[in-house]
Amino acid sequence: MRIKKKFCLRPVSLALALCMGLPCLAACGGGAGGGTGAPETTVPEPADTRGVIIADGKANYHLRADRLVMTASSGEIDMMNDLFFSLTGARLEYSDTAEPYIELKFDGDRRDYSVDFDHESGNITLTGGLDEALRRAIYSFCASACSGIAGDSSTIAVDETVDMSFDHEKDATDNSSMLSYIPTDKVKLVPGNASGSIMTPEWVESLVMVELRPDTASIGGTLEKSRALIDFYANIGVNGIWLVPIYERSAGGNGYGNTGPDRVDPVFSGTDGDGWDAVRDFVDYAHSKGVYIFLDIITWGVMYDTRLTVEHPDWFSGSLWNNAAFNWQNAELREWFISTCVENIMKSGADGYRCDCEPGITGYDIYGEIRSRLAAKGKYIVIISEDGSDRSRTYDFEQDGVLKYSAMTRGGYYKDPVNFFTDGYLDLVTSVKTGEGLGYEAGQKNAETVGRGKYYTNCITNHDFQKRSVKGDRTKIGYAAILAPFIPLWYMGDEFNASWKPAVIYDLPVNYSEANNPEKSFFLEDVKRYVKIRRTYSDIFEYWAEDHRDSNIVAVTAEGFGTLGAYARYAGGKAVLVVANNNEALSAGSVTIPFAECGLGEAEKYTVTDLMSGKVIATGTAGEVGTFRAVLPASYVGVYLVEKA
Numbered sequence: 001m002r003i004k005k006k007f008c009l010r011p012v013s014l015a016l017a018l019c020m021g022l023p024c025l026a027a028c029g030g031g032a033g034g035g036t037g038a039p040e041t042t043v044p045e046p047a048d049t050r051g052v053i054i055a056d057g058k059a060n061y062h063l064r065a066d067r068l069v070m071t072a073s074s075g076e077i078d079m080m081n082d083l084f085f086s087l088t089g090a091r092l093e094y095s096d097t098a099e100p101y102i103e104l105k106f107d108g109d110r111r112d113y114s115v116d117f118d119h120e121s122g123n124i125t126l127t128g129g130l131d132e133a134l135r136r137a138i139y140s141f142c143a144s145a146c147s148g149i150a151g152d153s154s155t156i157a158v159d160e161t162v163d164m165s166f167d168h169e170k171d172a173t174d175n176s177s178m179l180s181y182i183p184t185d186k187v188k189l190v191p192g193n194a195s196g197s198i199m200t201p202e203w204v205e206s207l208v209m210v211e212l213r214p215d216t217a218s219i220g221g222t223l224e225k226s227r228a229l230i231d232f233y234a235n236i237g238v239n240g241i242w243l244v245p246i247y248e249r250s251a252g253g254n255g256y257g258n259t260g261p262d263r264v265d266p267v268f269s270g271t272d273g274d275g276w277d278a279v280r281d282f283v284d285y286a287h288s289k290g291v292y293i294f295l296d297i298i299t300w301g302v303m304y305d306t307r308l309t310v311e312h313p314d315w316f317s318g319s320l321w322n323n324a325a326f327n328w329q330n331a332e333l334r335e336w337f338i339s340t341c342v343e344n345i346m347k348s349g350a351d352g353y354r355c356d357c358e359p360g361i362t363g364y365d366i367y368g369e370i371r372s373r374l375a376a377k378g379k380y381i382v383i384i385s386e387d388g389s390d391r392s393r394t395y396d397f398e399q400d401g402v403l404k405y406s407a408m409t410r411g412g413y414y415k416d417p418v419n420f421f422t423d424g425y426l427d428l429v430t431s432v433k434t435g436e437g438l439g440y441e442a443g444q445k446n447a448e449t450v451g452r453g454k455y456y457t458n459c460i461t462n463h464d465f466q467k468r469s470v471k472g473d474r475t476k477i478g479y480a481a482i483l484a485p486f487i488p489l490w491y492m493g494d495e496f497n498a499s500w501k502p503a504v505i506y507d508l509p510v511n512y513s514e515a516n517n518p519e520k521s522f523f524l525e526d527v528k529r530y531v532k533i534r535r536t537y538s539d540i541f542e543y544w545a546e547d548h549r550d551s552n553i554v555a556v557t558a559e560g561f562g563t564l565g566a567y568a569r570y571a572g573g574k575a576v577l578v579v580a581n582n583n584e585a586l587s588a589g590s591v592t593i594p595f596a597e598c599g600l601g602e603a604e605k606y607t608v609t610d611l612m613s614g615k616v617i618a619t620g621t622a623g624e625v626g627t628f629r630a631v632l633p634a635s636y637v638g639v640y641l642v643e644k645a
Contacts, residue, residue: 049100050122052157053145054088061124062095064103072131076138077104079586083142083631087588088154099123102141104134110518113137114165115144117158124162132518135633140164140613142586143631147610147617150590150629161615168521173528175237178535179290187380192396193454194546200396201351201380203292204455205542208482208531209240209489211462213255215267217492218511222270223282229492230282232512234289236495236524237531240487241286242354242384244463244506245296246279250303254507256356257323259306261297262340279348292351294384297341299361301325328362341370345379352382354399359389368394384457388440391453401456401486402426404437405444417469419460421480422564422582429555429567432485432548452547458486461494463506472497472523474530475564478637479580482530483541483569485551496524526612526636533576533611533639540571554597560589561632568642570598576611577640581632592627593642605645612639619645 049060065077081091092102100122108114110129113136117124126141128134144162165171182188182203190205192198210233214220219228223246233241245255248263258265264275271278283293300320302308309316309324315336317327326333341353355367367383371394374381385395388403407425408418420426426437435451437444444450458481461469470476470490477495481488491505492498496515500508514520534541543552558566562582568575575598581587593600593608600606606625608618617640618625625642632638 051159054090054156057089057154059090059092061092062098062101063092064101069104073134076135080138083586111168111521115141117162130518139633146588146631147629149618150627174235175532176234179239181287181290184379197393204382205544207240207487208238210238211242211491213244216509223268223278227285230286230289236528240292242294250306253303257303260302260308276347283349294352294354295350297353298356300357338369342373354384356386358385364392364394397455397457400459402458405441414464415466417465419469419476419480422475432551432553454544454546456486457489459489461491465505467502468500470494473635474637475580478530483578485553495527496520529612540569554594557592561587568598574643579638581636584634586633588631590627591630595622603644607645609641611641
């Protein structure tokens, strides 16, 4: 298919229109003094090719780049040229002298880039501070030049709207102002399932979550120093922090191995005593930034030869993970544990619990009682099980809401993690609409009831993983998590593609200074933009049907971008189309808008806006914009708003 790009016709463009098929009319006049000599032969003015890169399969522009750029970015330049050729059958040749030209150059800060169109000469300059920044300039230019209404034209042209620049210091996305904390006395409860047996704080519907281990974070350590981590994630737009176990440890303990949930380890509190004042200060600071805090709680046991095992030997029976296992038949232990969990929430102000290994250890009653006692005190929390459950008046949702048990065993999953929606195990729209791969293992065997809860979490990485799974792939974090109808959850560092090695990532340090590296910085910027889109269009992305199968999602036909099916989320006469490119190269393809399925109604005119750049790429009737052309880099997610003009 060919591209038809809308070109803004300035007066000088009339000559081009005439030259491309209309006869040239020339006025005849007498010579000097009014003589009647032979008529003068008029020479047509040359066509104005400013902004017309390729017309009728012929390139009007040349490429220009110095040796340094050619060494560092030849592959990206070739991909741009390949794109032009695939659409028009023409390539741009290199020349140091010919005009007009597209020049590629390095200049400025390593995280800045720009596309500049000189209206006098028609020359176009793509500038980046480093090869990664220049790559962004190339993509931005191609998206502007080649996106739009799909058609049969062999012309690629640009106008002044191709101009753009990104100055990281001034233009980087900051989503912190989009967050807000609802105090517990103002919390509205909504049914957490169709029966209303679970009443959930309404703020859960806005959650974007990260699992955080402060003592292995380069800008963390104590909870006081970890306020900088709250700032970092608030800037992204993350408003839910799952705080790994912060409880007192003995030698060899790592949090999941600890002495009990009633004391905070000095590594976090920085003080002697029980340490809960430090937790309270951390939670209060998070709330001031619009961030909710979930404490990790462990019910399977404590480390051997510690105060609880010495003082209460009857509370334990057997072992788990080389630690002393709690004996949940002991009524004294049950009451102590429930009371401690209630007190910890009241002392810290935290917003809920992530419950390790549950409901496999205690089941439901203990956490149901914790929820009930806190509600009686006017504190309404969220309780998250690790493993899938039937929720039973206890759990609001589970950590691993998307888990295709039949495809991957739990142990295998953590050793070699996959992303179920991008690695070929589940189709995202089919999964939502049928419940396939959602919820707990036993529940997935019942085709009638599977996936009929309200809230499901797509945990794309957690501390048990022995490899990172996101690895800078925008499809895995944007397409599969942030923009999909799930609560997104990932382990700290995935948002900027932190360095890793094959090992349990819980134990690995995360260096946040890496987020300033250009490639990682651009990945982080895109993650922030995905989150911004989710929060800007909250009526679409924070919609939760009582039956998850009724989520506002529909499949979208998109061709040319690989194997991942595009989808649309919609509400209120607007639709946002999410298109993932899992090809290995910059790709152009067609996207068809499902007007009826998205409830877009009828209008004289619609606009299609690229939400990642903020540019309108197509305007027209439903028939004109119904199939539009998009351009996407490899492992990238395009996001397009369709609305009535």
